[in-house]
Amino acid sequence: MRSVRLFDFLQFDSASWQVVAQDGTELALKNLATNRIRRVPVAELLADDSYLPDSPGGFPSLEGAAVLETLDTDARDRAQWLHRHVHEVVYGIPPEAAAGTVPTPDYDLRNRLQDRIAAKLAELAATGTPMGERTLFRHIAAYRKDGVAGLVDGRLIRPASMSGRTDPRVVALLEAEVSGQRNLSTGTRSRAVNRVRVLAAQQGLTVPSETTMYRILRRIERSRHPFGDATTRRTQANRPDRSWGRQAPSRPGELVEIDSTPLDVMVLCPDGTTSRADLTVALDVATRTPLAAILRPVATKGVDAAILLARAMTPLPMQPGWDASLSYSRSVLPQGMLPGNEDVHASIAAKPIIVPESITVDRGKVFIGSTFTAACERLQISLTKAAPRTPTDKPHIERFFAGVNSGFTQYLAGYTGPNVVRRGKDPAAEAAFTLAEVQNLLDWWLAAVWQNRPHTGLRHPAMPKKDLTPNEAFASLAGVAPQIPVTLTREDYIALLPLEWRTIQPYGINFEGLTYDADSLHEYRGVPSGLPLPANGRWEIRYDPYRLRSIYVRDHRKGRWIEAEWTLARQLVGPFSLDVLTAAKKAIGRRGQVPGNELLANVNRIMTAPASRTERQAAGRAAATVPAVPEQQMEAPTPTGGDGQDPVTPIEAASIRPRRKARRIDLLED
Structure with missing residues (x-):
C-alpha cells in the first residue's frame, strides 16, 4: 500500500525530494539537490511509477485479507x-x-x-x-x-509441486518422452512409463511407484494430447509457444493475409484429365474482403502470387480479358449460373478496392521467391513471414477457405469433400467445369455473395445486434475506442474483490461464459495450480462485478496478480457489469439462441438502449459505477466470421444441368 506523510523523504521524477508542506490535496516537495520547491497533487504522486519512498510505509499489507x-x-x-x-x-x-x-x-x-x-x-x-x-x-x-x-x-x-519428491532427472525423462510423442503413432501411457523406467535404470536413477509415475505423467501432458488422436496431437503441437495474439487492424489494407490451398473440387483440364485446382487468395483482415483470388492447376507459382497483387488493386472489368472470359463462360455454362452483365458489374462495383500496406505470408517458395518479393518492393508493401508450419499466424484466411468450401465449392459438380472420409465414390467422374469457368464463378460469388453476407466477426458499437457485411464494414470502419484509465492501487483493490476458482485452458479462462486471456497466462495453460481444497488444483480468480472487462488471476508462484481481459472487450461500447451480462444471457435464452457471438451484441444493446425494465435497471447500475466509453468508435473485428455455417437466405438458386455427365447441383449462398 502506498502512502506519503509530511517530512517524508522520497524519490520522484528521477530526483530526491522531501515533503515540506501540504495544502489540501497538494504537497510541496523540496528538491534536496537544488532546494527548488515543486507542488504535486497527492494522487498524481502516488500513481506515478517513479515514486519510491526512502523508507517503507507503515501500513500493513492486505495480501492475506481474504x-x-x-x-x-x-x-x-x-x-x-x-x-x-x-x-x-x-x-x-x-x-x-x-x-x-x-x-x-x-x-x-x-x-x-x-x-x-x-x-x-x-x-x-x-x-x-x-x-x-x-x-x-x-x-x-x-x-x-x-x-x-x-x-x-x-x-x-502451501501449493504442491508437480513432481513432489521425485528425482528431477526422472521428471525430465518423462517430459522428453511426452515431447517425443508428436510424430509417433499413438501409444498408451504404459508404454511411456515403461520406456522411462528402462532409461532410468540405465542411468542408475531411482524410479517412484507406478501410481506416482502416472500422476506426474498426467500433469506433464497438459493440453498436448500425447496419447490421443495423432492428428489432434500434431495440431496442438503447431500452436505457437507464446500467448495467442489477436490482430486488430484499424483501417482497410493495414493487414492483408495471402495463402494457397487446394480447392476441394475436381476441374477439367485442357488435356481431358481431371485434377484439383490450387486457390490463392489475398484477404483484408479489417473488412474480410478478398482482394483477389486466383485458381491455378496443380500448384501456385511465384508469378501467380505477383499477379495476385496486381489483381488486388485492379477492378475485374479493368483487367484485360476478363469481360471476354466472362462472356464465354456465360455462353457455355447452364443458363442461370451466371447473371447478366448489369447484375455482375453492379456487384463488382460495390466491392471495394483496397491497397495493401502489409502482407503476411507463409514461407513457401511461392511467396519468398524473388518474383513475389520484387513485386511487393515495387508496390511499397511490407512483407511479413509467418512462423514455419504455423497456420495460426494467418487465422483469418484459413477460416476464409472453410467458408469458400461450405458456401461455394460444395455446390459444384466434382466436389471432393474435405477428406477421404467424406469423399464420394468417384468425384473425378462428376467433374463438369473447367478451371476458367470455376474462376469466373468464384469471382462472381465473392463479389455478389461473400461481400454481401453478414459476418459475425464484423460488428459496430452503434449497431450491436447487426452483423456487418464486408462492404458495410469497409464503409463504416472507424477508429479504436480508447481504454478507461484505472487510478486505484492495483494490489489493494484486487485483494478485496470477490473470489472464484477457475482452470486456465489453452484458450484462456472461461468465466461466466466469457473467455479471458493475457500474455502472462501462457506458462500456466493447462497447468494445475497445486492449491489444495477448495481450489482442487484450480487458480484463484478475482473479479469486480461492476467491471467485468477484466478479471485477475493470482500467480502464487511469483507473488503477483495477472490481469486477463475479455477477448472481445475492445468491441464493447463501454464497461459492463455482472447484472448486464446476466440480462444479456436471459435475453438470448428467451429468443432460443445459444450464447456465443450474440452475447457481445446483447451486452452492447443493453448498454446503449436497454429494452426491458430489468435490463434498464442493470444498465443504470453499471452506468452509475463506471463512466461510459464513446459509442462512435469501432474495434477491428476478431478472427471469426465468414465460416459459411450461419443460416442465410439464398440470393439466387439456379438448377444446373452440366454439359458433361455430372450430378445435378444448386448454386446457393450458404
Whole structure:
C-alpha cells in the first residue's frame, strides 16, 4: 500500500525530494539537490511509477485479507476460533464485541501480556481445548505480523509441486518422452512409463511407484494430447509457444493475409484429365474482403502470387480479358449460373478496392521467391513471414477457405469433400467445369455473395445486434475506442474483490461464459495450480462485478496478480457489469439462441438502449459505477466470421444441368 506523510523523504521524477508542506490535496516537495520547491497533487504522486519512498510505509499489507475465503470449512472454523482467542489476549475483547465494550478483568490491557496469556491458557484448559504457552506465543506473534492469515496452518495453503519428491532427472525423462510423442503413432501411457523406467535404470536413477509415475505423467501432458488422436496431437503441437495474439487492424489494407490451398473440387483440364485446382487468395483482415483470388492447376507459382497483387488493386472489368472470359463462360455454362452483365458489374462495383500496406505470408517458395518479393518492393508493401508450419499466424484466411468450401465449392459438380472420409465414390467422374469457368464463378460469388453476407466477426458499437457485411464494414470502419484509465492501487483493490476458482485452458479462462486471456497466462495453460481444497488444483480468480472487462488471476508462484481481459472487450461500447451480462444471457435464452457471438451484441444493446425494465435497471447500475466509453468508435473485428455455417437466405438458386455427365447441383449462398 502506498502512502506519503509530511517530512517524508522520497524519490520522484528521477530526483530526491522531501515533503515540506501540504495544502489540501497538494504537497510541496523540496528538491534536496537544488532546494527548488515543486507542488504535486497527492494522487498524481502516488500513481506515478517513479515514486519510491526512502523508507517503507507503515501500513500493513492486505495480501492475506481474504485468506479465509480460500480455506475449507474445517480450516476456516479453526482459524476463526484462534482469531477470537488471540484477539482477546491482544486487545482485551473478542473481535465480535461491540465498540465500547469493557474488557473482562483477566484481559484488561493494564495487565501484563504474560498475565493475559496465563488467563487464556487457563480458560482453554477449562473448556477442554488446552494449548501450550509457546504455541499461544507463536500465534500471537504471527497475528501481529500477518493478521488472520498468520493463524492459518501453512500446510493447508502451501501449493504442491508437480513432481513432489521425485528425482528431477526422472521428471525430465518423462517430459522428453511426452515431447517425443508428436510424430509417433499413438501409444498408451504404459508404454511411456515403461520406456522411462528402462532409461532410468540405465542411468542408475531411482524410479517412484507406478501410481506416482502416472500422476506426474498426467500433469506433464497438459493440453498436448500425447496419447490421443495423432492428428489432434500434431495440431496442438503447431500452436505457437507464446500467448495467442489477436490482430486488430484499424483501417482497410493495414493487414492483408495471402495463402494457397487446394480447392476441394475436381476441374477439367485442357488435356481431358481431371485434377484439383490450387486457390490463392489475398484477404483484408479489417473488412474480410478478398482482394483477389486466383485458381491455378496443380500448384501456385511465384508469378501467380505477383499477379495476385496486381489483381488486388485492379477492378475485374479493368483487367484485360476478363469481360471476354466472362462472356464465354456465360455462353457455355447452364443458363442461370451466371447473371447478366448489369447484375455482375453492379456487384463488382460495390466491392471495394483496397491497397495493401502489409502482407503476411507463409514461407513457401511461392511467396519468398524473388518474383513475389520484387513485386511487393515495387508496390511499397511490407512483407511479413509467418512462423514455419504455423497456420495460426494467418487465422483469418484459413477460416476464409472453410467458408469458400461450405458456401461455394460444395455446390459444384466434382466436389471432393474435405477428406477421404467424406469423399464420394468417384468425384473425378462428376467433374463438369473447367478451371476458367470455376474462376469466373468464384469471382462472381465473392463479389455478389461473400461481400454481401453478414459476418459475425464484423460488428459496430452503434449497431450491436447487426452483423456487418464486408462492404458495410469497409464503409463504416472507424477508429479504436480508447481504454478507461484505472487510478486505484492495483494490489489493494484486487485483494478485496470477490473470489472464484477457475482452470486456465489453452484458450484462456472461461468465466461466466466469457473467455479471458493475457500474455502472462501462457506458462500456466493447462497447468494445475497445486492449491489444495477448495481450489482442487484450480487458480484463484478475482473479479469486480461492476467491471467485468477484466478479471485477475493470482500467480502464487511469483507473488503477483495477472490481469486477463475479455477477448472481445475492445468491441464493447463501454464497461459492463455482472447484472448486464446476466440480462444479456436471459435475453438470448428467451429468443432460443445459444450464447456465443450474440452475447457481445446483447451486452452492447443493453448498454446503449436497454429494452426491458430489468435490463434498464442493470444498465443504470453499471452506468452509475463506471463512466461510459464513446459509442462512435469501432474495434477491428476478431478472427471469426465468414465460416459459411450461419443460416442465410439464398440470393439466387439456379438448377444446373452440366454439359458433361455430372450430378445435378444448386448454386446457393450458404
